[in-house]
Structure formats: structure tokens, C-alpha cells
Amino acid sequence: MRVPRTLQWRMTLVYTTLLLLTLGVASFYLVTYIRSTNQASLETRLEHEARLVAEATAPYFAEQADPGALHAAVARISTTIGARVTLIAPGGTVLADSAQVPDEMANQAVQPEVERALNAGVGVNTRRSSATNEEFIHVAVPLIARDTVLGVARVAAPAAQVQESIIPVFIGIGMVGLAGVALAVLVGYGVAARTSRSIVALTEGARQLAAGELDYRVQAQGNDETQELAQAFNRMAVSLRDLVRDHSLEQGKLAAVLNTMADGVVVIDGNGTIVLVNHAAEQILDIAGGDVLDRRFTEIIRDHNLLQLVARCTERQEVQHGEVEIPQWRRYLSVITTPLAEHGDASILLTMHDLTRIRQVETTRKEFVSNVSHELRGPLAAVKTLAESLSSGALKDKKRAKDFLRRINSEVDRMAAMVNELMELSRIESEQSSLQLQPLDLHPFLTEMHEENEPLAEKQEITLELALAEHLPCVRGDENKMRQVFGNLLNNAFRFTPKDGRISLSAQRENGMVCVRVADTGVGIPRKHLPHIFERFYKVDRSRHSEGFGLGLAIAKHIVQAHGGELHAESAEGQGATFTVVLPAEGETAAN
Amino acid sequence: MIRTNIENRLVEIQDDILALASMVEKAIAHAIDALRERDLEASRAVVAFDDVIDEKRFAIEESCVDLLATQQPAARDLRWVIALLHIAVELERMGDYAEGIGKISLMMGDEPPLKPLIDIPRMAEMSISMLHRSIDALVTRDVDLAEQVCAADDEVDALHEQIYNELLLFMIKDPRSIQRATYLLWVTHDLERTADRATNIAERVIYLVTGKMQDLNLSKEPEF
Numbered sequence: 126m127r128v129p130r131t132l133q134w135r136m137t138l139v140y141t142t143l144l145l146l147t148l149g150v151a152s153f154y155l156v157t158y159i160r161s162t163n164q165a166s167l168e169t170r171l172e173h174e175a176r177l178v179a180e181a182t183a184p185y186f187a188e189q190a191d192p193g194a195l196h197a198a199v200a201r202i203s204t205t206i207g208a209r210v211t212l213i214a215p216g217g218t219v220l221a222d223s224a225q226v227p228d229e230m231a232n233q234a235v236q237p238e239v240e241r242a243l244n245a246g247v248g249v250n251t252r253r254s255s256a257t258n259e260e261f262i263h264v265a266v267p268l269i270a271r272d273t274v275l276g277v278a279r280v281a282a283p284a285a286q287v288q289e290s291i292i293p294v295f296i297g298i299g300m301v302g303l304a305g306v307a308l309a310v311l312v313g314y315g316v317a318a319r320t321s322r323s324i325v326a327l328t329e330g331a332r333q334l335a336a337g338e339l340d341y342r343v344q345a346q347g348n349d350e351t352q353e354l355a356q357a358f359n360r361m362a363v364s365l366r367d368l369v370r371d372h373s374l375e376q377g378k379l380a381a382v383l384n385t386m387a388d389g390v391v392v393i394d395g396n397g398t399i400v401l402v403n404h405a406a407e408q409i410l411d412i413a414g415g416d417v418l419d420r421r422f423t424e425i426i427r428d429h430n431l432l433q434l435v436a437r438c439t440e441r442q443e444v445q446h447g448e449v450e451i452p453q454w455r456r457y458l459s460v461i462t463t464p465l466a467e468h469g470d471a472s473i474l475l476t477m478h479d480l481t482r483i484r485q486v487e488t489t490r491k492e493f494v495s496n497v498s499h500e501l502r503g504p505l506a507a508v509k510t511l512a513e514s515l516s517s518g519a520l521k522d523k524k525r526a527k528d529f530l531r532r533i534n535s536e537v538d539r540m541a542a543m544v545n546e547l548m549e550l551s552r553i554e555s556e557q558s559s560l561q562l563q564p565l566d567l568h569p570f571l572t573e574m575h576e577e578n579e580p581l582a583e584k585q586e587i588t589l590e591l592a593l594a595e596h597l598p599c600v601r602g603d604e605n606k607m608r609q610v611f612g613n614l615l616n617n618a619f620r621f622t623p624k625d626g627r628i629s630l631s632a633q634r635e636n637g638m639v640c641v642r643v644a645d646t647g648v649g650i651p652r653k654h655l656p657h658i659f660e661r662f663y664k665v666d667r668s669r670h671s672e673g674f675g676l677g678l679a680i681a682k683h684i685v686q687a688h689g690g691e692l693h694a695e696s697a698e699g700q701g702a703t704f705t706v707v708l709p710a711e712g713e714t715a716a717n
Numbered sequence: 718m719i720r721t722n723i724e725n726r727l728v729e730i731q732d733d734i735l736a737l738a739s740m741v742e743k744a745i746a747h748a749i750d751a752l753r754e755r756d757l758e759a760s761r762a763v764v765a766f767d768d769v770i771d772e773k774r775f776a777i778e779e780s781c782v783d784l785l786a787t788q789q790p791a792a793r794d795l796r797w798v799i800a801l802l803h804i805a806v807e808l809e810r811m812g813d814y815a816e817g818i819g820k821i822s823l824m825m826g827d828e829p830p831l832k833p834l835i836d837i838p839r840m841a842e843m844s845i846s847m848l849h850r851s852i853d854a855l856v857t858r859d860v861d862l863a864e865q866v867c868a869a870d871d872e873v874d875a876l877h878e879q880i881y882n883e884l885l886l887f888m889i890k891d892p893r894s895i896q897r898a899t900y901l902l903w904v905t906h907d908l909e910r911t912a913d914r915a916t917n918i919a920e921r922v923i924y925l926v927t928g929k930m931q932d933l934n935l936s937k938e939p940e941f
Binding site (some may be wrong): 397421423427428432433450 | 735738739740852856
């Protein structure tokens, strides 16, 4: 059986063993001593009795008395002293015995005690009686009368007397031992329980701490070393909690920085496994939502240019820089791979900067320049041709010359208008154009816009409606600029709405903002053009060259944005278009 | 996960396959972009890039043969290496189609395309997506995804047929357009074959996972 190795058990065992060992040694000496003392006193007693027997039976020898009297005397004495009495002739013949018939007994001369009694005056011997198979102590003394040895008187008592006298001692020792063991178990158990309770408490504390319960404290008990240990443990728990808190604070900051930065960050360990990926990287690499941690970079990214950068960085252990195009999402990335040597396992840090927007801006700029040149080339070519015609003779034909000059003038006007619009746009874009902001009551303003456009509507046979909500709030705005915005929107509406169509100008308050809508029932804007209509020079129908430069909506949008508002367009092909100008309300409701 | 030596080598080869697939995807996308935007410089770059693809394919093939000769892979590993070997060949052929489209673009020169390129880029997008998903299936050992790729081939085939009929109509109406229509016909054919080869890769993935060889390209047209 395995002994349970608890402290309680072991301490109890040690106590008990020590106690039993001491008790054992003590009782061994005690018993030996008591036994030898008892034996000696029994022997002395028996010797005295033997001498008394010798004294008492001597007369019977002298008178040559009959054996019957001798026997009787022996029996009497035996009863009196409570021991076996034997009288033996010097030759060894038994003369009388209190227990047996003398004739049946063997010659006793060979018995050591008889022999010694005759030779030394007293003989002692312990042996097993052949008759009763009981151990007896025999003590013999010579029977002397008038210097003549008449025989030997022998007294025998059971040796068991000595043993029996020791039994109470044994019982006593046993009782004390039992009581001692019980006490040892009790005390051992108690002391051990006290100590082990502290240890169990500390163990529980350590377990709680390991499980992350950093606020757990151990209750100190008693005032021994275990209490010191408990206090030390609690101090450790406090510093551990502080350490962990600092650490997680740092980690939180780091995570916040990583997740809010616009650049993508990925860390790959030596086995090519992704160990860290920030929010931006998930967006850039289009791996958001998927569980990519602990997966292999090669299997997730699957772009050979990126992989090549990583491989080269691992190989050379130096920073690599490259631009990568990911065709699936039309993204351009500037990527820097850095070996993280301090990690010791060839980790690689990938920083990705999304160049897509920059590329787009570049493309837009290129397109802008080419658009401007394209728009200017037409009128310039016309002016050039007309001027050449004039110089090569048309000047003489007054009528034609006049017409040519008128056309040159109109082409130059067109170019001037375009340059003006471009400058206006650039001013608004760079926010240098100062807005004359003042409270603008939309009610009279829009009514006026409506009235101004009535004649045009009549001419084109289009119904122009006005629907203004009552109690329209004022907006802060530059009246001239606003006139430009709505002029543009209405102009567009007239341009794309056929005969018998309807254009409505409406305004109402929505969520603390004022929404002014210009809706028409015209040709509408195809879905694919809708996201681009506010771009400069964007025309839905490129073939309609003469109709404006495609700058009106861009300018309108910028003006509205400069007012802190928004301009949206909703449309479907053939279903008309609705432009909504959302402007922040001025707070107080206009007094109508 | 503890990998054996053979498995480590196989993962390395598979990584190379992923890189090769990415090269091929880009080659096809760039070839079509260059064709649409009439960017001859870009078309020349696509044609030149095919050499890089070929080189990569040979490197992969060599690694596979080396592995077969020295490690004697068995059972699943054997299927793996054979599948990778086949996929490398399929990818290299797809690279050739990209090169072919680049060459057609160069042949067209300054000539404007017969019609605005709308369906052809769509077809290219579908083929590239099939290729991408078939490689996804290889990475994740996803039989379902591989079967989806095989099913998607029908859409590409349908689009191919539609463009084919359209171009035929152009040629019938105006025999002078035959030259230019033929260019576009070649391009659609190259894209159709690309999609077929993506299906082949998906079939290899199914073979790799299940050990079963099957032809899932049910609606395969006779090759021409």
C-alpha cells in the first residue's frame, strides 16, 4: 500500500515511531531488570525455605525415624510454604517428596543443584520438570547434623511466578504506549493540520494567481514562518498585478496604435506563419473577417511580388522596399519588409502603404491636363483657321470677314468662360474664395429663382413647379454663390428635360438640415455615370461637345461643401434626376 | 503540426506553385488591361514576362523530380507531388495564353478594336477568379470549392459562345472586319482555354484529396 505523502501523515508517523522506539528501549531495560530482581529474590526466598526445611526435617534423620513421619512432615511443610519439597540422600536416592512417590523418582545425584549443594553449600538450577513439563527453579542445600551430611533438602517453585510478576509491568507499559501513540497522533495531526492549512491556502493562492485572478490574496494565519510566507506571497501578487496592468496598458496602447494607423502591418514568424495583423492590413489585403492568425502567409497572400520581397528580406536579413500591384482589387502598395532580428527566429515585419489613392490622384491630374488641353484645342483650332482664312483673303469679303470675326469672338468668349470657370473652381477648391456668409431666407430666394426661370420654362414647354414648406429655417450662405449653385442645377435640368416635362424646385426641413431638391423628369443619368458626374470635365454624353465643359456640377458641389453642406444626385436612366442640396439650418425659423 | 521531411519539401514546392499562380493571374490581368487600353508597351512586358513564368515552372518541375528520385514518397505524398507537377504544367500553359493575348495586342498595333471591350474583360475576370479559387481549393484541400470552380466553367463557356456568335455576325455583315474580329476571337479562345485549365487544376485538387480521377469539365467543347 502506498503511504499517502501528506504532511499530516508523515508528521504523525514520525511522532509515533519516535515514541514507540523510546518506549521499547525503556521497557526492554525495565523488564530485564525487574525479571532479574524477581528471580534473585525468589531464589533467596527458596534458599531460606530450603534451609528451614533442612532444619525442620533434621530430627527425623537422627532418630532413624520411619519414612512415614518424614513424608508427613515434608507434605506439611510443602503446604505451608507453597512449594515442592524434596529430601534426597547423599547418594541421590529420594527420601521424601511432596509431589511424587520417592520410589518412582530417579536418582537425583546427577542434578546440578544437588551436586552443587553437596559441594558448595547451595545449588540453584532452573529446568523443565520431566513430570509436569513446567519450568521450575530448584534450590538445594545440604542437610547437616552434627557435621555430618545427612542429605540434601531441595525446594522447587514454578519459574512462571517470575514471568507472572512481570505481566502487570507489561500491561502498564502497553497502556502508557497506547496513550502516548494516541497523543502523538492527535498532536502530530493537529500541528501538521495547522501548518498544512497555511500551505493549502498558499497553494490555492498560487493556483488562483496562475489562473489570472490577480486580486486574490492569501489570509495569513498564526504568526510563524507561514505567515511571513503568506505576506511575501501577497506582496508578490500585488507587484505581479501592477506588472500585468502596466503590461496590458502598454499592449493596449500598442494595439490601439496598430489598429488606428492607416498603414498595414503584418508580422510573420520564421516558419512563414502570420503572428500579427492590424486592421489596416486586413483591409488592404482584403482578408478582413477571415481568421488568418497562425496560418501561413504564402497561403493567405498569394502574391508573388509580395512573397518575393519577404523571401529576399529573410535571405539577406536587410530591409527591402518595393511597390506591388495586386490586380484582383486594383490596389497599389508600397511595401517595406524589415527583419526582426531581436525576435531571434527570423521574423519579418511587413509595412504596407496603400498607394491606390495617390495613383488615382495622379491619374486624375493627368486626365485633367489632357481634358483642359482637349477642351482648349477645339476653339483654338477654330480661331486659328478663321484667322488664317482672314489673312489669306477673306478679309476682303466684308460680310464673311464680319462673320469670321463674330465666330472668333464667340470662340474666345467660350475659352474665356472656361478659364473663368476653372479659376473659380480652383479658388473654391483651395478655399481662398471668401464666402459672404449671411443669413439667407430661402423662401424669397427660391421664389425669386423660380420666377427668373419661368420664361425659359414657358419657352421650352416645361412645367416648373415650386413647393416650399412653410416655416423654412434660414441658412447661412453667400447669396451670389447659392444663385450659382441653383442656376447650375436648374440649367442642367432644363438641358436634359424634353418638351412637356416637369421640373420641380422644393425645400423642406429634415433632421435639423434644410434640403432643397431640384427634380426633373428628363433623360436621367445611367447608373455607371452616377458616381462620376461631380468630377471635373465629366460628361455623360461625350458626343455633345458644345453643351458646357462639364465643370458646372463640380463647381456646385464645391460651393455647397464650402457652406458645410452636401450635394447628392439620385437618378436612373430614363427616369429623370433629382439633385439634393443639404444645408445646415441657421437655428431660428424664418419669420416667413 | 509536425511535418515529415517530405511534407516540408512538398509545402515548399506548393508555395512555389502559389507564387507561379499569382504570376499567371497578373499576366492575364495585365494582358487584358493592355489590350483594352491599347498600351503596346504593357503588352510587350506581358510577352516578356512569360519567360519568367516558364523558368519558374521548370524550377518547380525539377524540385518535383528531385523529390520523387531521392525521397520516394508514397501514398498521399505521392499523389501530392504528382498533382503539383501537373498543376505547374497547367499554370505554365495558362501563362502562354497570357503571352498569346499580349502578342495579339501587338499584332493589332494602332488599330482600334472592332468593338468596345466589355465582355472580354468580364470573361478574363471570370477565368482569373476560377484560377484563384482553384488555387484556394489546393491550399485548403477544399473539394467543394474545387467542384464549384468546375461548375463555373459553364458560365465562361456560355460567354465564349455569345462573343463568338457576336463576332461571327460582325464578319458576316462586313467582310472587311474579318481580320479584326479574328484577333478578338483568338483572345476569347485563349481565355476559354484558361478557364478549362483552371478546371483541370480543380480536378487535380479533387484527385489529391480523394484519390479519385474524374473529368468534371462536362460541357467541354471540341478543341479547335
